[in-house]
Amino acid sequence: xxxxxxxxxxxxxxxxxxxxxxxxxxxxxxxxxxxxxxxxxxxxxxxxxxxxxxxxxxxxxxxxxxxxxxxxxxxxxxxxxxxxxxxxxxxxxxxxxxxxxxxxxxxxxxxxxxxxxxxxxxxxxxxxxxxxxxxxxxxxxxxxxxxxxxxxxxxxxxxxxxxxxxxxxxxxxxxxxxxxxxxxxxxxxxxxxxxxxxxxxxxxxxxxxxxxxxxxxxxxxxxxxxxxxxxxxxxxxxxxxxxxxxxxxxxxxxxxxxxxx
Amino acid sequence: xxxxxxxxxxxxxxxxxxxxxxxxxxxxxxxxxxxxxxxxxxxxxxxxxxxxxxxxxxxxxxxxxxxxxxxxxx
Ligand SMILES: [Zn+2]
Numbered sequence: 228x229x230x231x232x233x234x235x236x237x238x239x240x241x242x243x244x245x246x247x248x249x250x251x252x253x254x255x256x257x258x259x260x261x262x263x264x265x266x267x268x269x270x271x272x273x274x275x276x277x278x279x280x281x282x283x284x285x286x287x288x289x290x291x292x293x294x295x296x297x298x299x300x301x302x303x304x305x306x307x308x309x310x311x312x313x314x315x316x317x318x319x320x321x322x323x324x325x326x327x328x329x330x331x332x333x334x335x336x337x338x339x340x341x342x343x344x345x346x347x348x349x350x351x352x353x354x355x356x357x358x359x360x361x362x363x364x365x366x367x368x369x370x371x372x373x374x375x376x377x378x379x380x381x382x383x384x385x386x387x388x389x390x391x392x393x394x395x396x397x398x399x400x401x402x403x404x405x406x407x408x409x410x411x412x413x414x415x416x417x418x419x420x421x422x423x424x425x426x427x428x429x430x431x432x433x434x435x436x437x438x439x440x441x442x443x444x445x446x447x448x449x450x451x452x453x454x455x456x457x458x459x460x461x462x463x464x465x466x467x468x469x470x471x472x473x474x475x476x477x478x479x480x481x482x483x484x485x486x487x488x
Numbered sequence: 489x490x491x492x493x494x495x496x497x498x499x500x501x502x503x504x505x506x507x508x509x510x511x512x513x514x515x516x517x518x519x520x521x522x523x524x525x526x527x528x529x530x531x532x533x534x535x536x537x538x539x540x541x542x543x544x545x546x547x548x549x550x551x552x553x554x555x556x557x558x559x560x561x562x
Contacts, residue, residue, distance in 0.1 A: 230508065230516040237520070256556045301548040314531045314553025321527040324520035331513045335505035342505075358558060367558035381560040382537035452555075459556045 228478070233327045236474040237467070241323020242316065244466025249315045251462045256455035257307050262448045263369035264303070270371065270441070319463060322357070326467045329353055336404070338412055342479070343472035350468020352396060358460040360392035361385060364431040367456035369448065373439050384435055391430045399423035532559040 301310060330349050339345045365385050373381065399419045406415035440449060532554050534540060535547035547554075554561055 228508075230512055234516055234520055252553070252556050257552065260552055260555060299548050300543070300545045301551070306548065306551050310549045311552045314550030315556075317527045317531050317550065318553060318557055321524035321531075325524050328513065328517045328520045331508050331516070332510075335507035340505060362558050365558075365560075367555065368560070369555060370561070373560065373562055375562055378560060378562060379537040382533065385560055456556045456558050460558065 228475075230331060232478065233331050234324060236471055236478070237323040237325075237327025237330065238320050239323070240326065240467045240470035240474060241319035241321070243470040244323070244463050245316045245319025247466045248319065248459050248463040249312050252311060252315060252455065252459045253307070256452070256459055257311070259448055259452035259455055260307070260369055262445075263371045263452060266444065266448070267371035315459075315463075319467070322353075322463060323467050323471075325357075326350070326353060326464075326471065330471065337400075338404075338407060342475040346468045346472035346475065347465075350464050350471075352400070353468075354461060354464035356393045356396035357389065358464065359457075360395075360427050360431075361388045362457065362460075363427075364388050364434060365437070366453050368439075369452040372441065372444060372449070373437075377437060377439065380435070381437055384437070388431065388434055392427065395423055395426050395430070398426075532557055536560060536562070 326349065329352075330346060333339075333345050333349050334342065337345060337348060339348060365381070365388060399422060402422060403415045403419035406418055410418070529538075529540075530546055531550045535544050537560075541547075551561070
């Protein structure tokens with residue numbers, strides 16, 4: 228098993244997972260996005276400051292909100308179908324590649340003997356580090372939520388949280404391996420998990436907070452959208468891990484015959 | 489890889505898997521990270537805090553995937 232094969236499999240797993248994630252995003256996520264955009268339009272029509280244009284060419288909105296940006300070059304119909312597929316696919320390939328590299332480091336170093344077990348473990352840990360922890364501090368927002376003026380600060384804070392999360396995860400895994408030499412693997416994992424959780428909470432208390440949900444924005448739309456985001460990314464990362472495991476198993480079979488080489 | 493155990497490899501649960509040396513992983517990690525950075529940038533960060541392209545077509549096209557990935561958009 229060389230690195231090239233691992234990377235190709237990771238990206239292939241990313242493509243497979245992005246199909247599943249797109250299906251989830253389209254059925255569960257899009258209704259919430261559509262509702263949020265409808266609210267954004269209403270606000271624009273009422274003369275309230277809006278974010279950027281979301282492909283909506285509502286005559287009333289453009290007429291009243293004179294300062295609104297020019298109509299989006301991409302229609303909503305395209306955004307929610309082909310655009311969603313393309314964007315999720317690009318993320319799937321990117322995450323699949325990252326997954327393959329993490330797997331390459333993890334394989335044979337975590338005390339897990341099967342490739343499928345390693346792949347699933349890596350999938351869960353990458354999901355937590357790359358998505359769940361940043362999400363818990365800075366949850367995903369639908370259109371119409373968030374002030375345009377703070378986009379730089381929010382992006383910087385998000386990236387900061389992401390980096391902290393990834394570094395703490397790496398530290399936690401190293402700690403777990405170290406503890407596993409003196410304690411059982413389960414004990415080591417629990418202790419490392421507690422340390423990781425405590426440090427994540429400490430970091431997120433130090434990071435700035437943003438509460439920019441507009442007054443009167445329906446809580447159920449926000450909740451629905453955030454759950455959809457969580458589900459989409461969970462599908463993505465778990466999908467990558469499980470598909471990658473299948474691809475590794477399929478690869479191992481023909482190699483088994485030629486193992487004597 | 490230097491050697492593979494002369495065991496019947498049909499059993500997936502071998503005694504231990506030989507880890508890939510870090511120096512073998514490193515150049516591929518760089519490649520994968522570069523690809524990921526470019527893709528994630530154009531889906532998740534273009535036309536927000538940063539703006540490399542003069543047109544906003546790419547951003548608008550992949551807009552919904554960005555929101556669902558939890559990345560700040562506007
Ligand atoms: Zn948006």
